[in-house]
Amino acid sequence: MxxxxxxxxxxxxxxxxxxxxxxxxxxxxxxxxxxxxxxxxxxxxxxxxxxxxxxxxYPALPLERLPELLERIGAYHQGRELTRHAVLLMLHVFIRSSELRFARWSEIDFTNRVWTIPATREPIIGVRYSGRGAKMRMPHIVPLSEQSIAILKQIKDITGNNELIFPGAVPYCL
Incomplete structure (x- = not known):
């Protein structure tokens, strides 16, 4: 059977x-x-x-093509500006997409230049996996370069005082 x-x-x-x-x-x-x-x-x-x-x-992008990738990301203006910033930030911090998508400003320490991804996050009502934190369910500390800080500040200028770093086109209920 x-x-x-x-x-x-x-x-x-x-x-x-x-x-x-x-x-x-x-x-x-x-x-x-x-x-x-x-x-x-x-x-x-x-x-x-x-x-x-x-x-x-899927093959990794050869290192010699990185300048081309950065140029294409910089020239990307068809979608939301936050999408471009998200891709740039991913290149600097090497975290999982869910860790980035559901990141909160409260996790970023601009003074000490670190991002502390918590073991778990408060779930967003109706959004699958939004309660996930770091992969190993232990806080994950990500050092932030000057470039990462600059990107985050540009994002903050766009999103304002929203709790989520990347709030999305449709607002979530936290």
């Missing part, structure tokens, strides 16, 4: 979905065994019954 389900998903070309479905089935059945609802895990031997999804490895 589970094999038919997985094969049906695979036949539709949804290899990643088939792989995750197999993992979920195995986890559910393992839980049922631990809860003594069933004796054995019928999904334990489903590994390898579907074609594994094709993994794409």
């Amino acid at each position: 589970a094999l038919d389900l997985l094969k049906g998903i695979e036949e539709k070309g949804l290899l990643e979905v088939a792989s995750r479905t197999r993992q979920h089935l195995s986890n559910i059945m393992r839980h049922a065994v631990h809860q003594e609802l069933i004796d054995t895990n019928p999904a334990a031997n489903l590994g390898g019954v579907t074609t594994p999804p094709v993994r794409r490895h």
Whole structure:
């Protein structure tokens, strides 16, 4: 029965979905065994019954093309100005996109030039993952260069006194 389900998903070309479905089935059945609802895990031997999804490895930008990237970012004016600033800041601080998207001004210490990403954040109502903080659920301290501080000050001029550094086009309820 589970094999038919997985094969049906695979036949539709949804290899990643088939792989995750197999993992979920195995986890559910393992839980049922631990809860003594069933004796054995019928999904334990489903590994390898579907074609594994094709993994794409995206190449890094060669260092010699960095000036071109910076030039293109500087010339980007089709979208929101905050988008351009966000991309520039990411190049300086190397943090996760969710850490940046849901960053608060209260996390930035301009005097000591550090950004303290908390272990967790107060979630924004109706916004998935907005309560995530640092990846390891421990405060993460990010040193801020002069360039990062300059970018943050430009962002502050745009966003004003909003609690979020990047408030988005639609205001959130905090």
